[in-house]
Amino acid sequence: MLDKDPPESVSEATTHRLSLLLRSLRILDGEGVGTVSSQQLAERFGLNAAQIRKDLAQFGEFGIRGVGYRVPDLKEKLKWVLGLDRPRTVVVLGAGHLGQALADSKNFNSEGFKVVALFDNDRRKIGGRSRTDLPIRDIAELPVVARAESVEIGVLAIPAEAVPSAAVVLRNAGVRAILNFAPITLAPVPGLEVKNVDLTLFLENLSFRLAATGDRPRPKRG
Amino acid sequence: MLDKDPPESVSEATTHRLSLLLRSLRILDGEGVGTVSSQQLAERFGLNAAQIRKDLAQFGEFGIRGVGYRVPDLKEKLKWVLGLDRPRTVVVLGAGHLGQALADSKNFNSEGFKVVALFDNDRRKIGGRSRTDLPIRDIAELPVVARAESVEIGVLAIPAEAVPSAAVVLRNAGVRAILNFAPITLAPVPGLEVKNVDLTLFLENLSFRLAATGDRPRPKRG
DNA sequence: TGCTGTGAAACCGTTCACAGCT
């Protein structure tokens, strides 16, 4: 599938751009476009032509010199590179507002991802169902469900203090990756891929930029 | 307030780490810790001592040589650097599951952030209230509300195709920053700070890492 | 003595520019 062994390490920036590229290719494919050059991709989707080529070069040679890329081919190759050529099963821990919204969301239930269960430890929530009818189960059942459904990814929408132990429970249940939305940095766990997504930090980043672009009394140099 | 003019441009990586640092200081302050060294911060919170010092150095000198940092002092200084020394008013566009979850969430209603309204264009939702009793208003009212409440940040939890026009509406209403959760990259808009947060991409990133760490038939070098 | 603040070195990712293939 690949003409080249992937490098030891691929940067986050690259995988991020490859995801954006895949999205662009899906759009072009939907429009029936057969061939596209890196230049055209760059112009239409706000990317950088040289960077597209460099990113792809880490995994092989996918284009035709003098022509460009065959859209359907490159799309399939990229899906393979990103591990999206087969479905991935997801569970959500924490049936609060955010957990339920994520479990029900299209983002987490399309293009090969599927949320199969929602867990909580609150008696009042257990036994209920989300708005898309996903059952809310007791977190004690997680190991059984995770094995039965071959769950690969666990999404954490629980309080910060519950995160470290939840990570251990997930790993022991055979889950191999965690997407953590709680406001705590989950340290790397051997055998687990961890991604921390801290919603507060996005707002704080905007706050910083607002402050830096003139909404505060300019400091006088001391 | 600052002993140094901030540099022309501060990297995203730096502001991200400063937010994490502020969170760490809040914890220490809550424990009554008076002084801390960059080394201690690094060990306890999984940071890097040299990097803490370098990040802070962009804004001034905050420590005491031979001693470390006074926790309450540095906390306040950092809040100022990040623009968190005054409250910021937020509106959420899109009263779907995600929009409501965000509008109600603690992340968006603490440490100086406050969601004051939820907007939608769906007649069936308008007039209703979120679970924390936030009114769902007609998006046509946004300009009036935004001015009246001095809204600074708009959060987008709407379909991708509605994003560009929503950005324009927000800017025209005096809103200065946008946090976009829709699966589309909102291009920079003059006069607007934009941050795109694409939830799908986080899952795809984990998928890539799972694929790269051995869940697929190792390609044979051609 | 001990820790901050900071030049200098090392590292990494991006951009450039063109050789090479179709």
Added chain:
DNA sequence: AGCTGTGAACGGTTTCACAGCA
């Protein structure tokens, strides 16, 4: 002729190591 794939130049960030101050 045209566009990919890529070595080389560039720029920015991280790490190192120590001078300087409390």
